[in-house]
Amino acid sequence: MPAPPPAPLLVVVCGLPGAGKSALADALGRALPAPVLSVDPVEAALWRAGVGREQPTGLAAYAVAQELAGRVLALGQAVVADAVNDVHEARAAWADVARRHRARCRFVEVRCPDERLHRRRLETRVRDLDGFPEPSWQAVQRRRAAFADWTGERLVADSRRPLPELVSEVLADLARPSDPARPTGPAGSPPPRS
Numbered sequence: 001m002p003a004p005p006p007a008p009l010l011v012v013v014c015g016l017p018g019a020g021k022s023a024l025a026d027a028l029g030r031a032l033p034a035p036v037l038s039v040d041p042v043e044a045a046l047w048r049a050g051v052g053r054e055q056p057t058g059l060a061a062y063a064v065a066q067e068l069a070g071r072v073l074a075l076g077q078a079v080v081a082d083a084v085n086d087v088h089e090a091r092a093a094w095a096d097v098a099r100r101h102r103a104r105c106r107f108v109e110v111r112c113p114d115e116r117l118h119r120r121r122l123e124t125r126v127r128d129l130d131g132f133p134e135p136s137w138q139a140v141q142r143r144r145a146a147f148a149d150w151t152g153e154r155l156v157a158d159s160r161r162p163l164p165e166l167v168s169e170v171l172a173d174l175a176r177p178s179d180p181a182r183p184t185g186p187a188g189s190p191p192p193r194s
């Protein structure tokens with residue numbers, strides 16, 4: 001009998017604004033290859049379509065990206081998600097999409113531990129995002145303070161390192177089987193209530 005096809009793969013790239021998510025997500029998308037679903041361009045498109053900024057467009061953009069991710073996984077294909085994912089609910093929703101499609105789900109948190117470099121990158125980058133306001137460094141600090149702790153398994157990618165190195169590291173991580181000794185719940189889900 002032919003071997004069953006391998007489970008499709010969802011890679012969720014997370015981290016603070018300017019940490020380097022989109023740079024890594026796009027590089028992974030090219031390397032795998034896989035489509036990259038980035039939440040910020042979806043939100044910008046909603047605004048351009050006339051949806052008011054007072055509406056919960058951030059939440060809607062996650063919902064759109066998660067729906068599309070599910071559709072790609074349903075085709076048996078890999079997909080990369082690119083979003084800050086600073087709250088447990090967002091992380092759990094990605095894990096749920098993967099579970100529904102019997103896909104493997106891997107979380108990658110991108111961090112830039114050099115604050116000066118992080119700030120310089122944030123303040124000097126040019127994004128192709130018509131109408132999307134750039135967050136200030138102060139806004140990033142506020143999000144850092146509110147960023148939910150990780151309680152599940154995830155790979156940390158240090159964006160001080162060159163992108164090709166990070167891509168190789170993530171691909172190597174994706175190739176390894178899940179470690180049964182590590183927590184198996186959705187990465188970033190709230191700790192169980194005692």
Ligand SMILES: Nc1ncnc2c1ncn2[C@@H]1O[C@H](COP(=O)(O)OP(=O)(O)OP(=O)(O)O)[C@@H](O)[C@H]1O
Pocket residue numbers: 015016017018019020021022023024040084121122124125126158159160161162163166
């Ligand atoms: N490993 C890296 N090496 C060199 N430059 C990088 C690296 N990672 C990111 N950068 C650069 O840093 C800047 C910020 O990265 P990026 O736009 O990917 O951040 P982000 O996490 O997607 O932010 P946001 O949440 O606001 O979209 C970009 O100019 C990007 O090219």
Ligand SMILES: [Mg+2]
Pocket residue numbers: 021022023040082
């Ligand atoms: Mg980005």
